[in-house]
Amino acid sequence: MTPRQFNLLAKRLIAEREHRELIAGYTTAAVINHAMSPPEEPVSAKNFMPSYQDPVMREEDLGEEEIARRDAFNLAVLIEAQRQREQAAKGKPNA
DSSP: OHHHHHHHHHHHHHHHHHHHHHHHHHHHHHHHHSSSSSSSSSSOOGOOOOOOTTTOOOOGGGHHHHHHHHHHHHHHHHHHHHHHHHHHHHHHOOO
């Protein structure tokens, strides 16, 4: 796998994860906003997205440790997804 392919695959997996989080966020926000005692200010789906980064907090504002931790997490997600795809291609169940 070339570095470019790896980068594109990583971006695709991150986009998939954010999409799943957004769908779950919509559901959670709808339940909270239409509950018996809803909050005074409606909640947003992005409030329930762990991967959502506040636009105010840019990468320049993050320390090297936070950037390294985020990159390591994204790499671990990518490696695990690739492993699961390879197992599925071989017909083995996920372990």
